[in-house]
Amino acid sequence: MTTSAFELCPTPFPLTRQMFAGTSPQAQVLAGILRRTVKPFLDTWARRPGLPWPAELVDIAGRTLPPMKGTTRRAVQLPHCPAEWIQPTGSTGDRAILYLHGGAFLCCGINTHRQLVSRIATAADARVLNVAYRMIPRDPVRAAIDDGVDGYRWLLAHGYTADRIVIAGDSAGGFLTFAVTLEAMRQGLPRPAANVALSPLTDLDPSRKVAHPNASQCAVFPRRAVPVLSTMIEELDARSGSEPSVSPVDDVLVDMPPALIQTGSQEMTFADAELMAERLAASGVPCELQIWQRQVHVFQAAAGFVPEATRAITEIGEYIRRLTAARLAVA
Template identity: 55%
Template sequence: MAVAVEPQFIPGASLRSQLLAGALRHTVKPVLGVWGCWPSPLWPAGLLDYAARFLPPTRGARSQRVRLDECDAEWTPAAGGGERAVLYLHGGGFLTCGLNTHRRLAARVGDAVGAGVLSVDYRMLPRYPIGDAVADGVAGYRWLLDRGYDPNRIVVAGDSAGGYLTFMTALAAAELGLPSPAALVALSPLTDLNPAGKLANPGADDCPLIPRSVIVALAEITERVNRRAPREVGGRTRSPVDSVLTGLPPVLIQVGSTEMLYPDAELMAQRLGAAGVPVTLEVWDRQVHVFHAAADLVPEAGRAIARIGEFVRAATGDAVVSESGPKAALTPAEA
């Protein structure tokens, strides 16, 4: 039975969030635009994650490397123990970022949920097709199951390209006969590899971070790499929005209202609802792509992550008591 999806608009953008958007628009976005016009493999994609090695961890976080079938991962136990676990899949357009860039964000999600976090250092483009990244996500899910975590206490989460992997990992796990996780959380997710819908959005140029050229380049790289992959039928990779979604667990999607990927979040919510999957779509006023990563600077990021904790605790069977109620819009904090 189809489920009605009514986006929850979270109004107001703090001064700090507006300053962040302006800074990204005039610094990072132009650099990404240049890469989008000349997406050569000579660009040092791994440099970003290497540089992030020097970021301090969140307070009390103690991580250890683990080995999955074809890639590494990092396990951060829950503070004080706990029965929940988060499988986290980082963003970066399938091309960059990694455990270092996303360690603090993954830890914050784990703290909000009260769970240990397994972050997967999945294989990436252009060396590997996206299907290999999905397989690595499934391997991470098996790792949690093999260590005794109840699937009803596991949530799969990811941001941007990791949002794509969140959905595809859950779908692949179901196809393999594995039990369903308790919930899925997608932050500013990429859900459609076809760039047409994003480029046709009238607000596409308003995105403070991602230029059009990056969306086009990513689609071209994905198609070129997947032509070499025999497992990908016709050299194409399935997108979550084009998949059979029936049977997925409850989903939370959070996205900024001016993001390049806003159409992907909206379309995915509609497709999930049509498939009868309970879905909550939160649209945060003028927040940048994966604003959650700026929790040290932007008050909206902390509130969004707190709402992730509320959602997951409800999905895993714990009562949630919220000041504003689970569906009420939050008032913007002062900068």
């Protein structure tokens, strides 16, 4: 295991931890639906992960989801993958977001996340580059990180300075949010203004998640799916000759930008969100951890139906505005 940054920094930065109480009827309905549909499907996948599952169909089905009214979009081609540029009507163009979608590194993409991304764009008054990065099992996680760095370079090349760029993502995209930031900085690129992670996966070691009480409470992920995904990533790294994937919680986090992390209190990746927040703070990085009572994994995608999700998007928008405005003022 790589030595984690929290063991290297003796002076921790205070961690801001916010609890958002209350679970609306809509949130309870959503949890019930996911518990009866998505969770059994993922359990079946975890029993037979080697079958030729048509993961690409998930994003194809997402084509029926339009962006939010008041936003425009156009296709962008990065060196190894496509992306989509989403812009709120009337945006000042002061800030940009590099967005990395979730989907366990296996599925989802631009289509499934278009509504969520366009909501965040509107709330933050920011233009968003939504990256359709390469995924497993065809490509290792390293390829996804490289695609994210390419997206960051694209934003820098198109006139956005680092203090006007936020890197954000949900679930596996939360893993990439931190991993892309770390890799960009290792390559000598300037540090972005902030990181925003929604229900992030941050630790590929499944032991902490499986041992947590949420392993039996999560409405989305069955317990057996977590170690299966970790094993798949590890075996693909070895088979492809890629360098082993390093979990963000085990990387050197000193000098990382401030972070906002949102998580549901009963979801499987709560343990990852909490651990990442603690290790960022221990490394001297300002971090805000928002814990939303009994919300499901990436509940923010249900904004417009679940009131807590709509409020969470507002919180994200305010955070991005505040961080980029503060850095612009300093600049």
